[in-house]
Amino acid sequence: MTVKSQYKIGKAASLAGVNIETIRYYERRNLIPEPDRMDSGYRLFSQRHVDQIRFIKRAQELGFTLSEIDDLLNLKVDEGTSCSDIKHEAEQKYQDVVSKIEDLTRIKHTLTELIDSCSGNGPKGDCPILKALEGKNETGKNLRG
Structure with a gap:
């Protein structure tokens, strides 16, 4: 028989490397499943929650938005998802990053x-x-229309 580890929010936050408010926010955004509750009302987070929070944080570090992460999480649990579906999401994010780099370079x-x-x-x-921020050139004329 395997004992299922369950943690109160502070311990789950510590294990996942986030603060408690981050976990609460992910709960409100429905990015993590609703945890079990003790009779006293305390939420009990499983290792699955901790792993999912770490997944979310790693995806954020790669520039994925929470909406995009939600899509990835849905693909992760969908039995019909293929590796190419996940690759497509990563390729889209890569193109977004390339575009942002081009904008920042400009x-x-x-x-x-x-x-x-x-x-x-x-x-x-x-x-x-x-003058440039006002849209005027050296002669004081408006540069736009």
Whole structure:
């Protein structure tokens, strides 16, 4: 006979490497199954809960949103899910990351150009950074429409 380990929320949080509020939040989002309750009302979390919380945290570290993690968890328990279904989710996340990197690279270059265009001297009304943020060029004309 195997004894099933059950933990109160503090111990489950410690084992999963999160704080108690994180577990409560995951419960509200239905990312973890509802735990058993003691007669006293205390929730009892199993090793399955701890493992699922760790899964969620690892997925978050890879940039998955909680909604995407919910999708992954549903795929994980769905008997009809194949490895290619999971791979597809990871490929979509990869494309999102590539797109974000491209956006951040564009922003970096634009900020570099703005910083380089400003001597840091003179009145703020002549600041090329402020003019660019207002959408005006050097002559003060609006750059957009």
